[in-house]
Amino acid sequence: MIKIFIDEKAIEVEKSTTILKAAEQAGIDIPHLCYHPAFPPEGTCRMCLVEIEGLPSLELACSTQVKDGMKVSTKSERVIEARKGVLEFLLAEHPPDCPICDKAGECSLQDYYEEYGQFENQFNEFKEKREKKVKIGKNLIRDMERCILCRRCVRFLKEVTKTQELGVFERGIHSEINILDGVLVDNNYSGNLAEICPVGAMTDSDFRFKTRTWFLKKGESICPLCSRGCSIFIEYHEGFSRFTLPKRVYRIRSRENHKVNGFWICDIGRYGYSYIDENRIDKIIVNNKEGGETITWEKMVILLAEKIKRLYYIKKTSRIALILNTWLSNEELFLINKIFRNDLSVENIYFTDPPEGEEDDLLLTSERSPNKRGAREIGLDLKPINLETLADKTDLLLIFGSFMFDQFNLAEIKSALDNIKMKIIFATHSNEMNSLVDIVLPMSLIAEKEGSLTNVDGIVQRFSPVLMAQGECQPEWKVLVNLAKELEINFRYYSQFSSPEAILDEMGKKISFFEKKSE
Helix, strand or coil: CEEEEECCEEEEECCCCEHHHHHHHCCCCCCCCCCCCCCCCCCCCCCCEEEECCCCCCEECCCCECCCCCEEECCCHHHHHHHHHHHHHHHHCCCCCHHHCCCCCCCHHHHHHHHHCCCCCCCCCCCCCCCCCEEEECCEEECHHHCCCCCHHHHHHHHCCCCCCEEEECCHHHCEEEECCCCCECCCCCHHHHHHCCCCCEEECCCCCCCCHHHCEEEEEECCCCCCCCEEEEEECCCCCCCCCCCCEEEEEECCECCCCECCCCHHHHHCHHHHCCCECCCCEECCCCCCCCCCHHHHHHHHHHHHHHHHHCCCHHHEEEEECCCCCHHHHHHHHHHHHHHCCCCEEEECCCCCCCCCCCCCCCCCCCCHHHHHHHCCCCCCCCHHHHHHCCCEEEEECCHHHHCCCHHHHHHHHCCCCEEEEEECECCHHHHHCCEEEEECCHHHCCEEEECCCCCEEEECCCCCCCCCCECHHHHHHHHHHHHCCCHHHHHCCCCHHHHHHHHHHHCHHHCCCCC
16 A cells, blocks of 8 residues: 555555546546546546646546555645646537437536636537438447547447447547448447537437437346346336426436446346336226225235135145246245245145246346346246146135246136136236236335345355335235234244345355345
8 A cells, every 4th residue: 555645635555556546546536528437448438537736737637547646636726727728628518408318417518617717608600510320230329429439438438348339530620430331330238429429419219309418317236137137227207296206217227247248238227127117007996796895904804814824734735836037035935945835734835937048248147037046046946837737626726927838828827717716926026917816916126125145156146126006015024924914824933024124134044155244
């Protein structure tokens, strides 16, 4: 470690650290546009110039490494004037269209102009006319007039995806970021380009003109669309008092996590969020009852517990079957395993998940569910469904999720379920399968509840609710705890589980894999 001084503040840092990173560690902000921690420093934008005692010229904070005793000024008069000059050149060709730009509200150029700029324009020349609203990828719209040639997008495609669809063409004032004729940006990570663009040059067609960024709130969550379990931000709009919005979630963005996904997420995770809002069910539905009988959660738990206890007391729990999926959290799978396998000796437990998809060598895995590893570590056998066996040996069927549609058609499912006396589905979405069961219970999604997931590499990640569950939706863990207490097989044991955190702590005591993860 060496000692340096930034704005007269003493800081101890590693010897090979750059001034920019040292300043970040000390909580000192140095403006930058081209720098991104995922790429080697490039020094294109010149916004990070600082004054170093003993050196005649200003130096780049992004690429200059610290030396013992170095004294750096980030706010001297020379530095401020240099930043103003850089901004003036950048804005000389930049269009004044902030009111309609999707980046407004989170644009670095906007922020720096407010802090260092607010000067009169000295350029009398006309701004260069460049291409606007040009489709350069499956979800990318480029506005070249806004581009500041930071080359973040070019470097991402060269160093991360290694597909190199973008490059800098022409020279001088005519330089521009572009694609080769007819070769669009088409890879699994193209959406990251709009996210890392510091201005509004690279826009996302999925988000374009949908809402303004200052209306959005965000929360930390985990992407459930493959077994990588990437860290994400869910950005949502709560709506206005005078009218409702067509959806809650407007954007998914990557959240930095170097153990799992680094700085990036794939396009499947970024754009596949429609499941959060579309076709959701938000109330308990009782089928085959005149007038559509209403029932509360309390009555529902009592009813289900009575049916289970009836089979338990006559020693026919072998007539109970469960169909699970690995979108359930670690805590929920643990409770199911404890209640039904250990306490009730139910053996007919099956799994259905979304079909496998293509994987790549970066983040995307072939498993399209987030918690297969967790289910295996808990000790569950992920055996597939045999519809014939299910129909012949079942009186009470509990279905978690609707992934049976991925394996069987509606006629096959109906034929099997018709012979089962009582069928209950714990569902998040409305579909044809809900009409084949006796009771439909509305459940919360991962974005609406608390728990943990185990990704493909065995990393246990906790998540908290970002969105408020709609209507009567409940998390499965809460329903399972209430059911276990109503069964009265081990009331005191299940009464301790007031939260998923308490369940995970118990898992750490019972299962060695989760021992350290529960801390």
